[in-house]
Amino acid sequence: MSEFNEQSTTRDVIAGISLAGKLAMVTGASSGLGVETARTLAAAGATVVMCARDSGKLEAAVAEVRAAVPGAQVETLIMDLADLVSVRAAAAEALSRFPSIQLLINNAGVMACPLMRTAQGFEMQFGTNHVGHFLFTCLLAPALQAGAPGRVVNLSSAGHKFANFNFDDPNYREREYEKWQAYGESKTANVLFSVGLDSRLKSHGVRAFAVHPGVIMTGLARHMDEADFATLSERSPKGEALVFKSVEQGAATSVWAATSPDLEEKGGIYLENCKISDSSVQDSSTGVESYALDTSAAERLWTMSEELVEQAFSFDS
Numbered sequence: 001m002s003e004f005n006e007q008s009t010t011r012d013v014i015a016g017i018s019l020a021g022k023l024a025m026v027t028g029a030s031s032g033l034g035v036e037t038a039r040t041l042a043a044a045g046a047t048v049v050m051c052a053r054d055s056g057k058l059e060a061a062v063a064e065v066r067a068a069v070p071g072a073q074v075e076t077l078i079m080d081l082a083d084l085v086s087v088r089a090a091a092a093e094a095l096s097r098f099p100s101i102q103l104l105i106n107n108a109g110v111m112a113c114p115l116m117r118t119a120q121g122f123e124m125q126f127g128t129n130h131v132g133h134f135l136f137t138c139l140l141a142p143a144l145q146a147g148a149p150g151r152v153v154n155l156s157s158a159g160h161k162f163a164n165f166n167f168d169d170p171n172y173r174e175r176e177y178e179k180w181q182a183y184g185e186s187k188t189a190n191v192l193f194s195v196g197l198d199s200r201l202k203s204h205g206v207r208a209f210a211v212h213p214g215v216i217m218t219g220l221a222r223h224m225d226e227a228d229f230a231t232l233s234e235r236s237p238k239g240e241a242l243v244f245k246s247v248e249q250g251a252a253t254s255v256w257a258a259t260s261p262d263l264e265e266k267g268g269i270y271l272e273n274c275k276i277s278d279s280s281v282q283d284s285s286t287g288v289e290s291y292a293l294d295t296s297a298a299e300r301l302w303t304m305s306e307e308l309v310e311q312a313f314s315f316d317s
């Protein structure tokens with residue numbers, strides 16, 4: 001049972017843990033939770049590969065980490081998750097530079113943007129949050145297998161409660177776009193992907209987890225206006241005001257997922273507040289919906305994702 005809670009910080013959950021000799025990769029490391037996650041893993045001794053699409057923002061984030069952690073071992077990788085050509089190039093570069101990976105934190109994300117499409121025409125939230133990470137992770141599987149034991153952490157959200165995954169029209173070709181619905185579907189996909197990935201990689205010593213970090217004021221809110229904040233408050237339990245975490249509290253569950261000894265022999269599960277989510281406790285902001293952990297839906301999403309990226313993956317050695 002975890003000794004931590006919703007107030008625990010990255011400093012609390014990493015205390016006493018050494019990551020010396022380990023390689024950790026963090027997507028979306030140019031902003032918000034990704035920077036704090038990278039900083040914490042570097043402070044614990046890991047070599048951290050900070051991935052982002054914008055080289056200027058990434059360099060600023062690297063400078064922030066280096067200033068906070070003298071001697072930090074930091075590498076960078078440029079990748080635009082909204083373009084599978086970029087994802088394939090980044091994965092190929094990563095495999096040649098980092099043949100052995102222990103931790104992959106799929107943290108990048110976009111929320112509630114207007115209808116936009118990725119380079120391959122996927123709806124932007126589904127394409128960035130799920131499809132890009134699906135391809136990146138599957139292409140990196142040989143390095144994860146070589147580095148085992150290891151973990152993959154997929155940033156989901158309590159926003160998965162907004163919507164089950166829509167297998168009929170994942171890219172909003174035939175229905176009216178609704179930005180929160182699309183975010184919810186993409187975040188449900190992140191949980192289902194964790195379930196499907198864990199079932200494929202656990203025999204290789206690599207476990208996968210989905211994380212809800214809490215509600216944290218970061219760049220993620222860039223597409224939100226006043227009315228959106230009101231909408232989110234209405235969706236919270238009893239319509240209460242949103243309870244915000246600090247960035248250090250928000251990144252704590254990702255770091256706990258990646259490093260906690262409490263999670264050994266576990267995987268394919270949803271974590272929040274530095275704990276395994278109790279699926280029997282359900283309200284509009286805590287707990288995990290059963291549809292997100294459904295193994296047949298996870299298999300269906302896996303097959304659909306392989307079709308979308310036009311590549312099938314077998315992890316048999």
Ligand SMILES: NC(=O)c1ccc[n+]([C@@H]2O[C@H](COP(=O)([O-])OP(=O)(O)OC[C@H]3O[C@@H](n4cnc5c(N)ncnc54)[C@H](OP(=O)(O)O)[C@@H]3O)[C@@H](O)[C@H]2O)c1
Nearest residue numbers: 028030031032033080081082108109157215216218219220
């Ligand atoms: N903050 C919250 O309250 C909250 C709640 C639940 C879940 N989450 C999840 O936590 C994760 C981290 O979010 P955050 O709060 O730290 O948000 P953030 O500050 O906006 O960081 C998101 C990161 O993702 C990157 N990104 C977006 N689109 C990308 C693309 N096409 N290719 C590569 N990178 C891309 C961003 O890069 P740019 O700066 O270049 O756009 C940024 O580095 C997300 O997955 C989010 O859904 C956050």
